[in-house]
Amino acid sequence: EIVMTQSPATLSVSPGERATLSCRASQSVSSNLAWYQQKPGQAPRLLIYGASTRATGIPARFSGSGSGTEFTLTISSLQSEDFAVYYCQQYNNWPPYSFGQGTKLEIK
Amino acid sequence: EVQLVESGGGLVQPGGSLRLSCAASGFPFTSAWMSWVRQAPGKGLEWVGRIKSGGTTDYAAPVKGRFTLSRDDSTNTLYLQMNSLKTEDTALYYCIAVITGTAAHPYFDSWGQGTLVTVSS
Numbered sequence: 001e002i003v004m005t006q007s008p009a010t011l012s013v014s015p016g017e018r019a020t021l022s023c024r025a026s027q028s029v030s031s032n033l034a035w036y037q038q039k040p041g042q043a044p045r046l047l048i049y050g051a052s053t054r055a056t057g058i059p060a061r062f063s064g065s066g067s068g069t070e071f072t073l074t075i076s077s078l079q080s081e082d083f084a085v086y087y088c089q090q091y092n093n094w095p096p097y098s099f100g101q102g103t104k105l106e107i108k
Numbered sequence: 109e110v111q112l113v114e115s116g117g118g119l120v121q122p123g124g125s126l127r128l129s130c131a132a133s134g135f136p137f138t139s140a141w142m143s144w145v146r147q148a149p150g151k152g153l154e155w156v157g158r159i160k161s162g163g164t165t166d167y168a169a170p171v172k173g174r175f176t177l178s179r180d181d182s183t184n185t186l187y188l189q190m191n192s193l194k195t196e197d198t199a200l201y202y203c204i205a206v207i208t209g210t211a212a213h214p215y216f217d218s219w220g221q222g223t224l225v226t227v228s229s
Binding site for chain 1: 155
């Protein structure tokens, strides 16, 4: 089973600044990685798939990069609505589809 | 518009059973792979199981042998039969459809709002 590890657990950033979230896989997942955003009381929402492709309707300030075992989600200029929990997920070797434990992005 | 509406959650005693339903609309259900993902209170996301178009199923290790996924393509409904429930199964259960994804790239592009299952005596 592939283990996904996200860092940091919590990230404090000021509005307007850049946020960089990391995700590491225990073995290569090629580019078969997705990022999800979850706001309090809401279901997760797909942000990025294929490591770097934005899902429909996702603003351009969200970008993903990486392949193999190291991945990054970058939010270029944080808006108030971006403060949430972010999860990475691999879908290269399944089952199971494994998620990271999440990074909470909070207002500094 | 894609809609996934879960129902059937509630309070059940350890060892009991519950069946969750997910009513799907707005996309070709018959050809979609469907999954359940759960989230324990205050915790992260955990994949539970998947059913392909055609009915092949896969399960996460913690639920294998206790949970069963099924689908009714005539009514566009996904089911999760949960038996021998344990306290650690307490979670919000999300229904998920793979619509824009493919068999080779089955990312989770559509999520329901979830139904809460509480296992407690």
